[in-house]
Amino acid sequence: MQRIKPFDHLILILGALFLITPVVMALMSSTQNAIDIHNNGLYFTPGSNAVPTYGKVLTHRGGFTGDVTGMRMLMNSMIMGIGFAVGKIVLSMMAAYALVYFRFRFATLLFWMIFTTLLLPLEVRIMPSYQVMSTLGLLNSYTGLIVPLLASATGTFFFRQFFRSVPDEMLEAARIDGAGPFKFFIDILVPLSRTMMAAIFIIMFIYGWNQYLWPLLMTTDESFYTLMRGIKSILQVWIGSQIPDYNEAFALAVLAMLPPVTVVVIFQRMFIKGLTESDK
Amino acid sequence: MTETTIRTAASNRALLSRLRAWYNADTSNPVKRVQFDRPLTPWVFLLPQLAVIVIFFYWPSVQAVTSSFYIEDPFGFGSTFVGTENYTDAVTSSQYASTAVFTVFFCAMVTALSLGIGLLLAVKADKVIRGASSYKTVLISVYAIAPPVAGLVGMMLFDMHIGPLTDLAAFFGHDLRVGIDYGDTAFALVVISVWKQIPYNFIFFLSGLQSVPTSVREAALIDAQSGLRRFWDVTLPLLAPTAFFLLVINITYAMFDTFPIIDVVVKDKPANNPITLVYKVYLDGFKGNDIGGSSAQSVILMVAVAALTVMQFRFLERRVHYG
Numbered sequence: 001m002q003r004i005k006p007f008d009h010l011i012l013i014l015g016a017l018f019l020i021t022p023v024v025m026a027l028m029s030s031t032q033n034a035i036d037i038h039n040n041g042l043y044f045t046p047g048s049n050a051v052p053t054y055g056k057v058l059t060h061r062g063g064f065t066g067d068v069t070g071m072r073m074l075m076n077s078m079i080m081g082i083g084f085a086v087g088k089i090v091l092s093m094m095a096a097y098a099l100v101y102f103r104f105r106f107a108t109l110l111f112w113m114i115f116t117t118l119l120l121p122l123e124v125r126i127m128p129s130y131q132v133m134s135t136l137g138l139l140n141s142y143t144g145l146i147v148p149l150l151a152s153a154t155g156t157f158f159f160r161q162f163f164r165s166v167p168d169e170m171l172e173a174a175r176i177d178g179a180g181p182f183k184f185f186i187d188i189l190v191p192l193s194r195t196m197m198a199a200i201f202i203i204m205f206i207y208g209w210n211q212y213l214w215p216l217l218m219t220t221d222e223s224f225y226t227l228m229r230g231i232k233s234i235l236q237v238w239i240g241s242q243i244p245d246y247n248e249a250f251a252l253a254v255l256a257m258l259p260p261v262t263v264v265v266i267f268q269r270m271f272i273k274g275l276t277e278s279d280k
Numbered sequence: 281m282t283e284t285t286i287r288t289a290a291s292n293r294a295l296l297s298r299l300r301a302w303y304n305a306d307t308s309n310p311v312k313r314v315q316f317d318r319p320l321t322p323w324v325f326l327l328p329q330l331a332v333i334v335i336f337f338y339w340p341s342v343q344a345v346t347s348s349f350y351i352e353d354p355f356g357f358g359s360t361f362v363g364t365e366n367y368t369d370a371v372t373s374s375q376y377a378s379t380a381v382f383t384v385f386f387c388a389m390v391t392a393l394s395l396g397i398g399l400l401l402a403v404k405a406d407k408v409i410r411g412a413s414s415y416k417t418v419l420i421s422v423y424a425i426a427p428p429v430a431g432l433v434g435m436m437l438f439d440m441h442i443g444p445l446t447d448l449a450a451f452f453g454h455d456l457r458v459g460i461d462y463g464d465t466a467f468a469l470v471v472i473s474v475w476k477q478i479p480y481n482f483i484f485f486l487s488g489l490q491s492v493p494t495s496v497r498e499a500a501l502i503d504a505q506s507g508l509r510r511f512w513d514v515t516l517p518l519l520a521p522t523a524f525f526l527l528v529i530n531i532t533y534a535m536f537d538t539f540p541i542i543d544v545v546v547k548d549k550p551a552n553n554p555i556t557l558v559y560k561v562y563l564d565g566f567k568g569n570d571i572g573g574s575s576a577q578s579v580i581l582m583v584a585v586a587a588l589t590v591m592q593f594r595f596l597e598r599r600v601h602y603g
Contacts, residue, residue: 019422022433037442114329118589121532121536128339128344151332164312172314210428265420
């Protein structure tokens with residue numbers, strides 16, 4: 001009874017085109033040279049300028065102080081994404097473990113203290129956060145880039161939900177075998193959470209990689225620039241220049257979207273599972 | 281005297297047990313039957329998270345509230361307590377009003393369009409078998425693109441000189457001037473923000489659809505011949521919790537996560553361009569050096585967002601566990 005439905009396919013193809021065309025265009029235009037783009041508009045075909053453009057973006061020392069390259073920004077983005085994801089998983093697994101598996105005083109209070117952070121995104125307290133960072137002397141440091149972003153309970157919430165779904169018999173059995181809280185956590189709960197950890201790693205890596213506003217404020221020293229920050233500064237340079245380096249901007253955009261998109265496409269199944277199941 | 285003590289103790293105990301019951305019902309459901317009973321160990325596990333939260337969440341939040349009652353000297357020479365003046369100044373300024381109006385309009389447009397298109401694509405992707413996974417991959421990949429990158433690419437598409445969309449508009453006789461004309465810029469912002477958000481909604485709607493049991497689908501197929509009828513009477517009610525969850529997420533997205541898109545498209549030239557309330561907080565605080573005014577606006581936003589999230593939690597806890 002299943003037949004081919006041209007109408008359904010048509011809508012899907014239109015939707016896919018709407019989403020993917022800008023990406024293809026950015027990719028293709030990044031292989032052209034700036035003057036061609038300036039004269040002919042954006043391209044949908046590959047050009048011959050790919051190697052010099054990407055070479056320049058990756059290795060050319062740009063910026064005001066002249067010591068930030070695309071490679072450097074790529075590395076900083078990588079540190080930001082991985083550091084954030086790892087930090088988030090460690091902190092939130094530990095906190096969720098304490099909240100789910102222990103009976104102790106003030107548990108209720110702490111629960112609310114931690115989950116209140118879900119109410120307010122960083123953007124609404126951006127000014128005072130900046131002031132706190134400058135008081136602590138954490139501007140222009142990886143700690144300053146990563147740690148403040150960890151102050152949100154999303155990960156704790158995911159892991160709390162997951163731990164609650166772990167059967168009680170696990171703990172009973174472990175206790176009979178003489179396992180204490182540390183042993184139970186390391187030897188049983190952590191291995192059990194492996195899939196969950198991987199899914200959250202992917203989501204959090206993308207989140208950390210894609211941060212924009214926070215790095216924008218936290219880094220004035222160009223050696224800490226991430227790719228997102230680089231996009232901001234390449235646009236600032238344009239104002240007043242004759243022919244903007246369209247191709248280089250596109251190359252930077254492609255570099256900035258490549259790692260997270262690749263991760264999502266490769267780990268699609270795990271990523272969807274993590275995203276949709278952890279929110280329940 | 282003893283009588284009062286006993287009565288107080290009893291009422292205390294009653295209050296405590298009521299609080300505990302409320303907490304248990306609300307937060308630890310299903311409660312673990314077995315738990316460790318050590319008073320100190322949980323603190324070891326909680327300490328890192330608590331430290332980060334206190335330093336980077338509570339401290340700045342409290343500071344936002346405090347400094348919203350002061351006017352700070354832009355050069356850092358002390359501050360003066362002004363009561364609620366920052367709030368009245370913020371709310372009564374005509375610029376704030378127009379920004380608020382645009383924010384509401386922007387949120388409504390982005391939410392409605394990205395939810396609608398996401399749902400439509402999910403329903404279609406759920407139906408087709410041939411090529412389903414390639415559609416899925418293409419539709420999902422855009423999710424991972426950062427908002428500033430989306431802003432950059434979108435800005436090029438709408439560029440007055442090289443943008444193909446500007447040419448397209450010109451073909452239909454409209455002179456599209458993004459970055460200069462208020463309406464045109466608003467249009468570009470909505471299109472870029474919707475583009476970026478469709479994959480997210482698509483993923484959630486699709487997984488919601490695929491968790492509908494086959495038996496329900498078959499029953500619906502027997503009961504209702506028309507596909508539209510089936511969608512309206514069976515699919516949509518089953519998707520309601522997902523849709524409500526997404527509604528809140530999308531409003532939050534439109535309010536906060538679109539910041540980079542606005543920043544890239546408007547490029548620090550907000551003079552005649554539409555901006556959202558969050559962008560104004562940033563602008564007044566960092567570019568205008570009006571820390572008190574910026575903080576007051578922050579606090580107003582905090583209250584709005586907190587209300588929104590509480591609403592979401594109330595609904596979520598009650599409604600999501602149907603399947």
